[in-house]
Amino acid sequence: xxxxxxxxxxxxxxxxxxxxxxxxxxxxxxxxxxxxxxxxxxxxxxxxxxxxxxxxxxxxxxxxxxxxxxxxxxxxxxxxxxxxxxxxxxxxxxxxxxxxxxxxxxxxxxxxxxxxxxxxxxxxxxxxxxxxxxxxxxxxxxxxxxxxxxxxxxxxxxxxxxxxxxxxxxxxxxxxxxxxxxxxxxxxxxxxxxxxxxxxxxxxxxxxxxxxxxxxxxxxxxxxxxxxxxxxxxxxxxxxxxxxxxxxxxxxxxxxxxxxxxxxxxxxxxxxxxxxxxxxxxxxxxxxxxxxxxxxxxxxxxxxxxxxxxxxxx
Amino acid sequence: xxxxxxxxxxxxxxxxxxxxxxxxxxxxxxxxxxxxxxxxxxxxxxxxxxxxxxxxxxxxxxxxxxxxxxxxxxxxxxxxxxxxxxxxxxxxxxxxxxxxxxxxxxxxxxxxxxxxxxxxxxxxxxxxxxxxxxxxxxxxxxxxxxxxxxxxxxxxxxxxxxxxxxxxxxxxxxxxxxxxxxxxxxxxxxxxxxxxxxxxxxxxxxxxxxxxxxxxxxxxxxxxxxxxxxxxxxxxxxxxxxxxxxxxxxxxxxxxxxxxxxxxxxxxxxxxxxxxxxxxxxxxxxxxxxxxxxxxxxxxxxxxxxxxxxxxxxxxxxxxxxxxxxxxxxxxxxxxxxxxxxxxxxxxxxxx
Numbered sequence: 262x263x264x265x266x267x268x269x270x271x272x273x274x275x276x277x278x279x280x281x282x283x284x285x286x287x288x289x290x291x292x293x294x295x296x297x298x299x300x301x302x303x304x305x306x307x308x309x310x311x312x313x314x315x316x317x318x319x320x321x322x323x324x325x326x327x328x329x330x331x332x333x334x335x336x337x338x339x340x341x342x343x344x345x346x347x348x349x350x351x352x353x354x355x356x357x358x359x360x361x362x363x364x365x366x367x368x369x370x371x372x373x374x375x376x377x378x379x380x381x382x383x384x385x386x387x388x389x390x391x392x393x394x395x396x397x398x399x400x401x402x403x404x405x406x407x408x409x410x411x412x413x414x415x416x417x418x419x420x421x422x423x424x425x426x427x428x429x430x431x432x433x434x435x436x437x438x439x440x441x442x443x444x445x446x447x448x449x450x451x452x453x454x455x456x457x458x459x460x461x462x463x464x465x466x467x468x469x470x471x472x473x474x475x476x477x478x479x480x481x482x483x484x485x486x487x488x489x490x491x492x493x494x495x496x497x498x499x500x501x502x503x504x505x506x507x508x509x510x511x512x513x514x515x516x517x518x519x520x521x522x523x524x525x526x527x528x529x530x531x532x533x534x535x536x537x538x539x540x541x542x543x544x545x546x547x548x549x550x551x552x553x554x555x556x557x558x559x560x561x562x563x564x565x566x567x568x569x570x571x572x573x574x575x
Numbered sequence: 576x577x578x579x580x581x582x583x584x585x586x587x588x589x590x591x592x593x594x595x596x597x598x599x600x601x602x603x604x605x606x607x608x609x610x611x612x613x614x615x616x617x618x619x620x621x622x623x624x625x626x627x628x629x630x631x632x633x634x635x636x637x638x639x640x641x642x643x644x645x646x647x648x649x650x651x652x653x654x655x656x657x658x659x660x661x662x663x664x665x666x667x668x669x670x671x672x673x674x675x676x677x678x679x680x681x682x683x684x685x686x687x688x689x690x691x692x693x694x695x696x697x698x699x700x701x702x703x704x705x706x707x708x709x710x711x712x713x714x715x716x717x718x719x720x721x722x723x724x725x726x727x728x729x730x731x732x733x734x735x736x737x738x739x740x741x742x743x744x745x746x747x748x749x750x751x752x753x754x755x756x757x758x759x760x761x762x763x764x765x766x767x768x769x770x771x772x773x774x775x776x777x778x779x780x781x782x783x784x785x786x787x788x789x790x791x792x793x794x795x796x797x798x799x800x801x802x803x804x805x806x807x808x809x810x811x812x813x814x815x816x817x818x819x820x821x822x823x824x825x826x827x828x829x830x831x832x833x834x835x836x837x838x839x840x841x842x843x844x845x846x847x848x849x850x851x852x853x854x855x856x857x858x859x860x861x862x863x864x865x866x867x868x869x870x871x872x873x874x875x876x877x878x879x880x881x882x883x884x885x886x887x888x889x890x891x892x893x894x895x896x897x898x899x900x901x902x903x904x905x906x907x908x909x910x911x912x913x914x915x916x917x918x919x920x921x922x923x924x925x926x927x
Contacts, residue, residue: 421867482662
C-alpha cells in the first residue's frame with residue numbers, strides 16, 4: 262500500500278547508529294520497504310531545513326501533549342469556581358489570572374487544547390474522505406457526473422466560509438457538535454476541487470491504462486491507484502485548512518454558537534472575557550494568544566509540508 | 576490588399592465574435608445555475624435542516640391549532656418542489672420576510688445598514704492594497720532574503736489571527752488604555768445625524784459639510800476596524816503580488832532588460848506594469864473576503880453594518896435575517912467572481 266508513505270514522513274525520526282543510517286542512505290534500496298523508508302528519511306531531512314516549519318511542528322506537538330496530559334499540566338481544576346479569587350491579575354498562583362467566576366485561566370487554556378484538537382481532528386476526518394470521494398469520482402468519470410458534482414461544489418464555494426457556517430449553525434442550533442457539522446459542510450468543497458484536479462492529471466497515465474487492461478474495476482482503480490496519488494496534496498491541504506478551521510470554530514464560539522459555557526473553549530472564553538476586558542485585560546488576551554499560536558503553527562507546518570510532499574512547488 | 580486576405584480577416588473576426596458569444600452564454604448559464612443553487616441551499620437550510628420548522632417559529636408550548644395553522648401557512652403540507660417554487664417566487668417579488676427585532680422587511684433593513692459596511696470594507700481594501708502590494712513586490716525582488724522571510728511571516732501571522740480578537744485587543748490597548756481611538760459605533764453618540772447623509776459614509780459626509788470635528792471623530796472610530804480588515808487583505812494580496820511578480824521576474828524580457836543595463840528599479844517597474852491585470856482581478860476577489868471578515872469585526876466594534884445585523888439576527892434566532900444575509904453575501908460573491916473574470920478577459924489581450 263503506497264498510501265502510508267506520507268504518514269511515515271514525520272513519524273520516523275532518524276535513529277542514531279551507523280547501521281540504520283547506512284541502510285537509509287544506501288544508493289540502491291534493496292526492498293520496497295527500504296525505498297519507502299529512504300524517501301521518508303530524505304523528506305524529513307528536507308523538512309528540518311525549514312526552521313519555521315519545525316517551529317510549527319513543535320507547537321503542534323506541544324498542543325497534543327497539553328491536550329493529552331492536561332490534568333497534570335494544569336494547576337487548577339478548569340471548572341471549579343471560587344468567587345473569593347475572581348478577576349485576579351496574573352500572579353505566581355494564577356499564571357494567566359482568573360476570570361469573573363474565579364476560575365484559573367491558565368488551566369482553562371490548557372484544557373481548551375483538548376476541545377481545539379477535538380474540533381480539528383473531527384472536521385478533518387469528516388471532510389477529507391468526503392472531498393476525496395467526490396473529487397476523484399468527478400475527475401475519473403468526467404461527463405455529466407463531473408459537471409453535476411462540480412456545480413455543487415461551486416455553490417458551496419460561492420459563500421465565504423464563516424457566513425455559511427453561521428447559517429448552518431443557525432438552523433442546527435448552537436453546540437460543539439453542530440459547530441463541527443457546520444464547519445465540515447463548508448469545508449469539503451476545497452478538498453473535492455483539489456482531488457479532482459489531481460485525478461485529471463493521473464487519469465490518463467499509462468499505468469492506469471495498464472491496470473484497466475488487466476481488468477481492474479473502476480472502484481479498484483480509483484481506490485488503489487488514484488486516491489493514493491491525491492494523498493500528498495490532500496494532506497498538505499488538510500494541514501493548512503486546520504488553521505482556518507480553528508479560526509472559524511473560535512469565531513462561532515465567540516458568538517456563543519459553538520461550545521457552550523462552562524466549557525473552556527478558547528473562542529467562548531473570549532466571548533465571556535469581552536465584557537470584562539476593558540478593566541481586566543488578561544481575560545481576553547491569553548485565550549486569543551492560544552488561538553493565534555496554534556493557527557500560526559498549522560500554517561507554518563503546512564507550508565513546510567508542502568515543500569516536502571509537493572515536488573511541483575520547488 | 577488582395578480580396579482573399581480581406582475575406583480571411585473577416586472570417587477571423589466572425590469566429591472571434593462567435594467565440595465571445597459562446598463564452599458569454601456559457602458564463603451566463605453557469606451564473607444562473609449557481610444562483611439557483613444558492614437559493615436551493617438557503618431553502619434547504621431554512622426549511623429542511625431544522626428538525627421542525629414549525630416549532631422553530633411557534634415555540635414548544637404552542638397548542639395544536641396554532642401549530643397546524645402555521646404548518647399550513649408555511650406550505651409544509653405541499654411537496655418539497657412546490658414549496659421551493661413558492662419560496663423562489665416570493666424572493667423574486669422581493670419578499671424576503673420581516674425581521675423580528677425591527678418589524679421592518681429584512682430587505683429594507685439591509686439597504687439601511689449596508690452603506691456602513693461598504694464604507695468599512697472599502698477603507699479596508701484601500702489599506703490592504705497600499706500595504707500588501709508593496710510588501711509583495713519587495714518580497715519578490717528580495718526573494719529568499721531576509722525581507723522575503725519577514726514579509727512571509729508577517730502575512731502568515733495576520734492570516735492566522737482571528738480578526739475579532741485583534742479588535743478586542745485594539746479596544747483594550749488603544750481605546751481603554753491609551754484613548755487614541757473612538758469606541759463603539761461609527762461616530763460618537765452626540766454626532767449621530769448631525770451632517771446630512773449624502774454618500775453613505777459619515778467620514779466623507781462630514782468632510783463635504785466642512786465639519787472637521789465630526790470628520791476627525793468618524794476617523795477615530797473607523798481607523799481600528801478598517802485597519803484590522805486591511806490586515807486580512809494585506810496578508811492575501813502580499814502573497815498574490817509576490818507570486819505574480821516572481822512569474823514576471825523569471826521571464827526572458829527581464830533578463831534582456833538587465834543585460835541592456837537597466838537599473839533594478841526600472842526592471843521592477845517593467846515587471847509591475849505587467850501584473851496589473853492579474854492584480855486587479857485578485858483585488859476584486861479580496862473585496863469579497865473583506866465582507867466575510869466584516870461580520871465579526873463589526874460585531875466587536877458595534878459597527879452598525881450588515882455583519883452586525885447578521886449576528887444580531889443570529890442571536891435572536893431570526894432565520895429570515897440570517898438566510899437573507901447569507902443569500903446576499905452569496906450573490907455578491909458570485910457577482911465579484913464574474914466581474915473579476917470579465918475584467919480579466921477585457922483587459923488582458925492574451926485572452927482574446
